[in-house]
Amino acid sequence: MIKLNIKKSRATAVAALSSALVLAATPAMAAVASPYVTDFTGVTIDTTAAASNSDWRMTGPFDAMITAGDDPALRISNVVTSGSFGDQLFSPTLEVPATETGPAHTFTASFVLEPVELQPGLRVTVSPDNGQGGRGGFLAIEHTADGIDLVSQGSYFDEAGELQWDVKTVATGLDASEAHTVKLKLIKKPDTKKSTNNDVFSVHVDGKPVKNTTFEAYYDATGEETYQTDTLLFRLSGAAQPQLVDGDGMLIDDVTIATS
Numbered sequence: 001m002i003k004l005n006i007k008k009s010r011a012t013a014v015a016a017l018s019s020a021l022v023l024a025a026t027p028a029m030a031a032v033a034s035p036y037v038t039d040f041t042g043v044t045i046d047t048t049a050a051a052s053n054s055d056w057r058m059t060g061p062f063d064a065m066i067t068a069g070d071d072p073a074l075r076i077s078n079v080v081t082s083g084s085f086g087d088q089l090f091s092p093t094l095e096v097p098a099t100e101t102g103p104a105h106t107f108t109a110s111f112v113l114e115p116v117e118l119q120p121g122l123r124v125t126v127s128p129d130n131g132q133g134g135r136g137g138f139l140a141i142e143h144t145a146d147g148i149d150l151v152s153q154g155s156y157f158d159e160a161g162e163l164q165w166d167v168k169t170v171a172t173g174l175d176a177s178e179a180h181t182v183k184l185k186l187i188k189k190p191d192t193k194k195s196t197n198n199d200v201f202s203v204h205v206d207g208k209p210v211k212n213t214t215f216e217a218y219y220d221a222t223g224e225e226t227y228q229t230d231t232l233l234f235r236l237s238g239a240a241q242p243q244l245v246d247g248d249g250m251l252i253d254d255v256t257i258a259t260s
Contacts, residue, residue, distance in 0.1 A: 029053040031093040031230070034104075035258035040072040045089070053093035053131070053231075060087030062236050063249065073114055074234075077249030078123050081240040085133025089234040093131055096259050097230035100188045100199075104259035107136065107186040107229040114251035118176040119143045121241040124250055127233045128186045128201075134227025136186045136214050137201030139170070141250065147173035150182070152203050154213030155221075163221040170203045170210045180205050186214065186229055196220060232257050 031053045043056055043066050051057035058064055064076040076089065098107040107128045122143040127135040138153040150170040158164050174180055182205045189198045197217040202209040219225065232255070 029093075031095040034094045034096055034260070035256055036092055036094060037256045039254055040066050040074060043072070056089070056091060058087065058089040060084060062088065063244075064089050064234070064236075067251070071253075073251045073253040074255075075247075075249045075251055076124055076234060076236070077119075077244045078121075078236045078238070078241050079244040079248070081236045081238055083237060085233070085235070086131075088236065090129065090131055091232040091234075091255060091257055094230040094257060094259050097130070097228035098128075098136075098186065098188050098259045099228045100190045102228075105188050106260050107184075107188075107257070108260070109184040109232050109255070109257045111182055111255045112253045113141070113148070113174075113180045113182060114253050115177050115179055116249075116251055118145075118147065119244060119248055120145050122244065122248070122250060123236075123238060123241075125233075125235045125237065126182075126184070127235065128184065128229045129231050129233035130227040130229060131231045131233075132227075133233070134225075134229075135233065136188070136199070136216075136227070136229045137184065137203075137212070138215070139182075139184065139203050141182075143176060144173075148176050148180070149173070150203065150205055152201065152210065152212045154201055155215055155217040156197060156213050157217050157221070163217060166213050168210055168212050171205050171207075174205070183209070185209070188229070230259065 029052050046055040046057045063079045067075050096104045098104045124141050126139045128137050140151045142149050149172045152168050154166045185202045187200045199214040199216045201214045202211045
């Protein structure tokens, strides 16, 4: 468990005003209705700076593409990585975001990891997001020598009021040669007198859900705004894996995202 010496603090008026100004300066773009469902037939990834919220979009130099043929899928690898957020791969944006106070409080997503050869070092993280790196949850999918591991991460305050990270194993050693359905669920709960960090992020693959906390405590500690959630982020970070070559990577298919 990673320990950060950050004391609990509420978002300041300055941070809130800055966030509001950024949102006001962002042009409105078309979004998609909930649920959004795709098997990637006819889908392309828009790599232009003016990509619409209704597109799959990625403006960074990452290894992600839609495969050709009768049964297309998203192929993605971490041969190139970055610490960035906004230029990574995002699904289309839903018209109604999940928030603590709006009409929708829950964001759900599912996708299928299609069979591939085991590729130790291959790693992709998936997060409910706001399209700018405002993650509500975190799931790492990684190929190891023993199979596929799935690990979630959340944040919380300990009894001393210091920020901690809660890392939970969802699955280990999954057979890469078989298909696996992954489901994510983020529930945003209104603040109460007892807790302002009560949101829940759960993941399950081929079985029962594993619950974890969200990044809500992190946002509280840093004074950042707790972001709305309306898209899915596929992020390539950490150490790049140059041993992966063209055609390597995960195959992700049958993506569904929704708010309710």
